[in-house]
Amino acid sequence: MSDPRREQRRELGAFLRSRRERITPREAGLPPTGRRRTPGLRREELALLAGMSATWYTYLEQGRDVRASEQVLEALAGALRLGPPERDHLFRLAGRAPADGETPPAPLDPDVAAVPLLLQPHPAYVIDGTYEVLSHNPATEGAFPGLVPADGRRPNLARWTFLEPRAREVLVDWEPEARGLLARVRTLTGARPEDPRLARLVDELREGSPEVRAWWPHFEVEARGGGRKRLRSPDGAVVTYAYTAFHVAGSPEQTLVVYAPAPAP
Template structure:
């Protein structure tokens, strides 16, 4: 598969970030006195991965060269990448199937009606960029400020980073926001060239200092459910379990359902 210039630049930056994260001791190398930079040197990583330092440097510089599956596996092993980061490495290198852009067809009425049927449990349907395609009243009440008066489609990424109320509603705002940003990066990596992700990432970069700080860390993540603590007016902190289901035949459309798992109170 072909690799876009954006993917090549992202691949180089991702490799640099992961090279800086692993110490020589963790990589099984002997200590050699004081080091000016943290992590592994380029030539050390190249040695561990069994390739020339020059070729690895070209890869990290984002040059138009192709890395084989064997080379990528060697780099992933040398960098001690967990499975999600290994998959992201292959995606950026153009060695994994690129997700097809979803059709622009509207959400089917029977799917849009599901969150309404789940009232009073907060529920909504989102697409791959976290645009909210359908929601029920409980979701609007649980996430105040999600639905704005500017006529734009609600979006959970914009709400999390740009809506001041989100920092009060999400009790654990920082880990929740950081995990969401990691998932956005993962999804964007699977849709190179999709302008929707580029616009979304640019908007939250402009409006959030945290995004500007966290994005260069190249964190990636997937999640299908979990637990959140949300602050509710008049009830205090309520713990919710939530589960996500992909819509049949439309893997980029996801139904998310919340259910209380604990009592209210701080």
């Protein structure tokens, strides 16, 4: 007797593959590459556009027993340029529906999702109002090791800063960087006190980080912006980056962040 859940996972994988293969790299805004053996986008290219692990996406397309969150499905729907009927079909195949009373985040325009790849080799990514990384390029993964979770969830800069052990090695000035980030999260919760996604993020950070539990009651606030950041590379060298943030036109909660080595003073 066939397993209905296994058949549904296979159907989901086949649907994802068919939609991936119909999008050309040019349509996705990707830079030209050499000769390609497969039609459409490669799996790793789609994973980058959707801001997720290429390995985890591969498992999903292969029909393995993994479960995608609503955020992951929204990211895939945006990267694959799915229309409303196709998006609904994707959610049904994945056994997901938006939670009652919760407004899903604004989808990322595929043209915006492709911008970080165009900025390679400079680290660049697009984040939303909960510090989820909606799109990023390979240089970002090199600069922030461990940013992409193995469980298929979207990367999140706040989770990485406080819950990923490697962050304390990479961020040379971890404590002031972490305090500033938490102050910006506090500012966002004040502006959107009923946002369930922000509430879940804060709960996760407080549960997993003693620093968040100690600093959260201080009510420090800070606005988003650019600046400078010192990062330790895998070879141990310390590089000072200047980073600049740009709000996405029409989607003010989405922000493009670009890093470049800072000129010597």
